[in-house]
Amino acid sequence: MSRSDDSRYLKGGPVAQRIIASVREDAAIATAEGFSPKLVSITVGDTDAVDVYVRNQRAKAGLAGIGFEERRFAADITAGELEAAIHGLNADPRVTGIIIQRPVPTHIPIKTLQAAVHPLKDVEGMHPASIGNIVYNQLDLAPCTAAASVELLKETGLDLKGLEVVVVGHSEIVGKPIAFLLMSEGATVTVCHHMTRSVAAHARRADALFVAVGKPRLIKADMVKPGACVIDIGINSEIGPDGESRIVGDVDTESVKEVASWITPVPGGVGPLTVAILLRNTMVALNRQRALYRATYGVPDQLAAE
Numbered sequence: 001m002s003r004s005d006d007s008r009y010l011k012g013g014p015v016a017q018r019i020i021a022s023v024r025e026d027a028a029i030a031t032a033e034g035f036s037p038k039l040v041s042i043t044v045g046d047t048d049a050v051d052v053y054v055r056n057q058r059a060k061a062g063l064a065g066i067g068f069e070e071r072r073f074a075a076d077i078t079a080g081e082l083e084a085a086i087h088g089l090n091a092d093p094r095v096t097g098i099i100i101q102r103p104v105p106t107h108i109p110i111k112t113l114q115a116a117v118h119p120l121k122d123v124e125g126m127h128p129a130s131i132g133n134i135v136y137n138q139l140d141l142a143p144c145t146a147a148a149s150v151e152l153l154k155e156t157g158l159d160l161k162g163l164e165v166v167v168v169g170h171s172e173i174v175g176k177p178i179a180f181l182l183m184s185e186g187a188t189v190t191v192c193h194h195m196t197r198s199v200a201a202h203a204r205r206a207d208a209l210f211v212a213v214g215k216p217r218l219i220k221a222d223m224v225k226p227g228a229c230v231i232d233i234g235i236n237s238e239i240g241p242d243g244e245s246r247i248v249g250d251v252d253t254e255s256v257k258e259v260a261s262w263i264t265p266v267p268g269g270v271g272p273l274t275v276a277i278l279l280r281n282t283m284v285a286l287n288r289q290r291a292l293y294r295a296t297y298g299v300p301d302q303l304a305a306e
């Protein structure tokens with residue numbers, strides 16, 4: 001079975017294209033009305049996978065008509081210096097969205113950085129004041145990787161009500177938000193983590209299995225229920241047999257694709273959709289800022305901006 005023509009592969013590209021086309025229309029309208037969307041990316045230190053992510057963000061933002069600027073900081077910067085830089089971006093009216101690329105070096109508390117981003121410019125919904133929205137079923141701006149993963153599950157057409165879902169990995173940015181997003185849709189969700197006694201036993205019960213732990217090929221065919229949907233969120237860099245660097249997921253795709261009814265490829269699955277959702281979130285954030293102008297000044301947006 002060739003990889004390209006196998007309909008079991010749930011590819012992110014076509015869904016991402018649809019989203020980017022719609023973002024492009026919204027961005028053109030907002031720009032014509034005097035509100036140009038601009039996303040600033042903050043990278044701290046050097047990580048190959050993050051470089052791939054940022055490169056794709058820049059390219060797709062260009063396609064969507066969203067301004068994009070990358071601010072890179074050395075790995076030995078202090079948390080205080082980073083917070084000051086973020087406050088500067090909060091105060092800059094030309095900047096409408098801020099994303100902090102993960103991971104950041106261990107001496108920098110990521111939560112402090114997330115809390116420094118103004119909630120109206122928080123395009124990932126990771127500010128403590130924003131993340132709670134998904135608990136209250138306000139789902140229009142959710143963490144990008146989590147939202148992309150759920151969007152791909154919806155592409156299968158499976159009825160999410162009562163669906164048995166297992167999420168392997170309980171990070172704040174991926175595993176936990178996926179659980180909340182799916183509970184909002186009526187799924188029955190089990191979250192596995194490093195203290196779970198038998199991940200395999202849980203995984204084998206899942207109609208939909210989400211994996212986000214950063215362990216290459218952790219999930220093998222014998223851990224997957226026949227007919228399940230497997231969403232592989234892992235992005236791991238490794239050196240292939242040809243000596244070249246390549247990206248692999250957390251799922252052993254070659255074996256699992258013989259058992260699952262749907263599986264996301266890596267690359268080409270969740271990754272491209274994550275970027276598209278980030279751009280969609282950038283427009284949601286911009287529209288919230290415009291709504292605030294309207295509420296504050298009681299005049300049409302354009303007048304408020306003048």
Ligand SMILES: Nc1nc2c(c(=O)[nH]1)N[C@@H](CN(C=O)c1ccc(C(=O)N[C@@H](CCC(=O)O)C(=O)O)cc1)CN2
Pocket residue numbers: 049050052053056099100101102103124143144145146173235247266267268269270271272274275
């Ligand atoms: N602030 C955040 N940081 C990180 C997130 C996040 O959601 N928010 N998730 C990951 C991102 N990441 C890995 O470091 C990542 C995401 C997306 C892509 C990507 O575009 N992949 C494509 C293209 C691959 C290629 O061009 O070779 C794909 O998978 O097809 C890459 C990395 C961690 N950080």
